[in-house]
Amino acid sequence: MKKEEIGSLKQKSRRWRSGAANERALRYREGEQIHGFTVQQVGRGFVHLRSRVRVGHVLPRWESLCRKVEAYPVTAVPELFLTAVKLSHDNTGARYLHVAREDSNNLFSVQFRTTPMDSTGVPHILEHTVLCGSQKYPCRDPFFKMLNRSLSTFMNAFTASDYTLYPFSTQNPKDFQNLLSVYLDAAFFPCLRQLDFWQEGWRLEHENPTDPETPLVFKGVVFNEMKGAFTDNERLFAQHLQNKLLPDHTYGVISGGDPLSIPDLTWEQLKQFHATHYHPSNSRFFTYGNFPLEQHLKQIHEEALVKFQRIESNTDIPKQKLWENPREHSIKCGLDSFAADPSKQTTVSVSYLLTDITDTFETFTLSLLSSLLVEGPNSPFYKALIESGVGTDFSPDVGFNGSTREAYFSVGLQGIAERDIDTVKQIVARTVDEVIAKGFEEDRIEALLHKIEIQLKHQSTSFGLALTSYIASCWNQDGDPVELLKIADKVSQFRQCLKENPRFLQEKVETYFKGNPHRLTLSMSPEEDYHDKQARMEAEKLKQKISVLSGEDKKQIFEKGLELIALQNKPEDASCLPALKVSDIEPKIPFTVLETTLAADEVPVQYCAQPTNGVVYFRAVSSLNTLPEELKPYVPLFCNVITKMGCGALGYREQAQKIELKTGGMSVSPHIIPDDSHLDVYEQGVLFSSLCLDRNLPEMMHLWSEIFNNPRFDEEEHFRVLVRKTAQELSNGIPDCGHLYASIRASKNLTPSGELQEMFNGMDQVKLMKRIAEMSDIKPVLRKLPRIKKYLLNSDNIRCSVNAAPQQISEASKEIEKFIKGITKSKKERKPVRPHVIEKSSDVKPGGCEMLNSLQITRKLINDPTFKPCQMKTHFVLPFPVNYIGECVRTVPYPAADYASLRILARLMTAKFLHREIREKGGAYGGGAKLSHNGIFTFYSYRDPNSLATLKTFEKAVEWAKAGEFTQQDIDEAKLAVFAAVDAPIAPSDKGMDHFLYGISDEMKQSHREQLFAVNSDKLIDVSNKYLAPGKSTRGLAVLGPENTDITKDPSWVKR
C-alpha cells in the first residue's frame, strides 16, 4: 500500500466521539438525590471497553488517573474508561448501578434474588409467566410481541441458581423507554393468570384437548423444556455437582425445575413466590451505555418503585456449612449413542469448595489459578488427565465456577470406563501434589495475563450484556459490583503478591485443594433403560395425579383445556403495547470504507481501518477447489488440529504456549458459501482467523508462516487426544443443536453445496468423527493431513483481510507481504477437481466518496449445472424424549426481490402463527421459520414433544400465509423485527467481513434494504404461493428424536 493511500484512509475513518456519557456521569456527587434515588458512589472502572474516545480528547480531570493507570503493567490505554454510579432507592432500598460509557448499544436489566427451596422450578416458571401479560399491558405474551415492535438488539430473561435476570438492549432512545416500560410492568405488576401458569408451567390435559376420550397427559412449556434440558448428560452432571457440593440451602435444589417435581407446584405458590421475591427491596437495577441516567431513574421510580414500600426480603443465602470429611456420590444417565466407545461412558470429577465470591481479589486469584491448572495442553491437569488416554475429554463444568455464593473448582474426565474412577481420583490427587511441589512456569502466568489484556481490548458488540452477566452473581450476594470492575487493580495486586511470595499460588493450592475436606467426588454412569425409567417415573407421577381427581375435577380439566385453546386462538389486540414505526428505521446504511491491494503482486488483501483498540485482526480464505474428493470429509478435522500439532521447531506444547503469549487466538474452519447469483453456485474453502495486539503482529504472522510451511504431523498420541475430544464435543452438542442438525440434513439435497454442508457440519461429520475415534490404528487418518496440507496451505488461491487501527495499516501490509512471499506456491497450476469453476469479482466501492482503487477481489466458485434438487425425508433415531425437526424449501438467492419478501414472511409466520401453534399449543420449547443466506427457507422446532403433528403445522402455516390472514400492522411488525437483526451493531473487528467472506457489498445490502421496505401484503401472498405451496419447490425433511411408529410405518422416510 502506498503512503498517500494510508493517509486518505486515516482521514476517512470514522470520527470518534468524545466521552460525553462519562463526563456527564462524573458530575454526580455522593448523597445527591435524583428521582427518589440517592447517589452512593461514583467510581471509575478500567475494564475491556469499546470506547470510541480518542486519547487526545481525554478530559483534563482524567490525566492524573491515566498516569496512575499506565503504571499498571497490563492495564490498557487510558482511553478505555467507563464511569460507574451506584445509587439506592430511598423508599424501597432497591439497588441501582449505572455504567456510563460511550456506547450506543444501551442495556437495561433488573435482577431479583430468587432462592427456591424445592425443585418445582418455581423461579423458572415465574420467569416465563411474568412475561405473559401485566396490568398496563394485559395482552397475551407482551414480551414476544415486543420483539416485533422494537429495534432491540437483545431481549431475554434468565433463571440462574439464585437470581432471575431480565435484560434488554437497544440503540434507539424511544425504543429504550418503550421496552423499559414493558419490562417494569411485567416484573412488578404481572397478571399471573391461572391459564398463563397452565400454559407456561404444567397442566393435566387430554392428549387431544378437544377429545375427552384421549388420555390425560402432562403438558406445559417449562415442563417440556426441562425434560429436554436433562437429556443433555453434561447438563445433568453439572446440575448434580452443584446440588451435592452445596446441599444445605437453595443450591441443593434445581432452580429450573425437575420434571418430576414440577407437577407439585401450585398457582398459589407461584403468586406467593412473586410477592416475596419480585419486590423492589429484593431487586437490583442496572443500566449501561450513553443514554442519560436521569431519564432512566425517573421512569423506573414513577412507573414502578413509587408504588412500593420497603420490606424485609429475607432472601439471604447462608454460607454452606463446611464438611469435615470429603464425600462421594454417583448418579445415572442415558446412553450416548454417539459415544466413541460404548463401554467407556462414565464421567467422574473431583470438586472443591473455594471462597466467598464477594471477596473479589481472592476470587480473581482463584479463577486465574484455575485457568493455570486446566487450560491448554501445557496445564498440569491436561497433561495428567487428558493425555493419560483414560478418558475422552474433561468432565463437564471443569475449572472455576463463581456463580454460587461460594465458588468452586472441579476437575475430572468423561468417556472413561467405570473401573477407572479410582484411577482418575488418584491422578487428581497426584497432580495437586506435583503442583504444590513445582508451581507454574513464569511464561504460563505471563501468557494468562496477556490473555486478560487482549480480552480487555477486544471490542464486542454486547459489552453491556457481558457486564451485567459478569457482575450478577457477586452483586446478588451484596458484593460490590464497582470493585469487581477494577480488573487492572487486581492484575497489579496479583503481580505484587507473586513478587512478594514466589510460592503464592502453590500455597493457595495447598489451602484450597490439598487440605480442603469440603471435597466431592461425583461419578455418572449410563444405564441402558435410563430414559424408559424416567418415562415410567413420569407415568407413575401422572397416575398419582389422576387417581385423586374427582369426576368434577376431570370435567374441569377438559373445560380448562378448551378454554386455553380458545384463548390461544383468540385474535387479540396488542395495541396497548408501545411500538416503533417502520418510519423510525434508518433508510440508508452507513458504508464501510474498504481498500484492497495486492500482496506479492498477486494475492488480494482487504484492509479495513477501524478503531480496534490496539488489536489487529488477520483473516485469510484458501480454496478447496483442487482438493481430491476422497480427502474432503477430513477437512473439518484438518482445520481443527492444524494450529494445535506444532510447527517448525515448535512442538505442540511450545506452539500452544507461543500462541497464548503472542496472540488472542488462531483458528481455522471450513468455509462453504453459496453465491448470490445462483443457488447452484458456491465457494468452498477454509477460513483462517486470528487476532493479536499491535506489537505482536510480526510474531503472529511468523507463526502463520510456520504453520503453512512446516506444520508437524508427528505426534500420533497427541492427535488421538484431539480426535477423541472433538468426537466427544460433537456428540455432547446434539441435544443443544438438534434443530440445526435436522435443518442441515433436510437441506442436503436441495443445493450442490448442501451435501458439503452435511459432510462438514452435519450428522455425517458426527458419525465420521465417532468412527475415527474408535479406530485402533489412527495412522491412516493422520497420513491424510499432510496430503490435505499440500492443496490448502499455499498461496495459489488465497485472499486475506486485515482490520486494524488506521495508523497500523501500513505496518500490517508489510507483514502480510512478507507472509505471502514466504509461503509456497505450486510450480505448475493444479486443476480443479470439479470442472465447472467460474471466476467472479466483486467491486470494492467505498460509499459516498471517490473510489480509493479499482482492484477487485476474485473468488473462484463451483458451478454444477447438472445438479437436480431432490426430495428426502430422514429420521435419525436417537435416545431422546423430545424431537428436533427441520423442513427446508429451496427458494432464491440474496439479491432477488423475492428473497426480501421471504425473509419478512419467515418472521411473520414465526410471530403470528408458528410460535402460537408450536410453543403455546404444542408445548415445544421453540419453533419457527427462517430464511438462510443460502436461499433455503427452513421451518424448525426445538425440544418438541410432537413430530408429525408439527410437520402438519408447517403445512398449515403455508395455508395461513397463502390466505393472507395478516394485517398491515403485522407486516410492519415483521419488518421491525427483521431490521432489528439487519441493523444489529457490528464490532470493529467484523466490519467489512460480509464483503470479504461472502462477496456482499454495501450496495447490495442497501438494495436488499430497499427491497425489505417495499414488501407488502401482495408480495407476501405471492411468494407463499410461488415457493412454499406444496409441489412448488423441492423440499427436504429431517427429524431427530425417539423411535416413532408413525414414521416407521411410512415408507417415504429413510431411517438412520
Ligand SMILES: [Zn+2]
Ligand atoms: Zn425457560
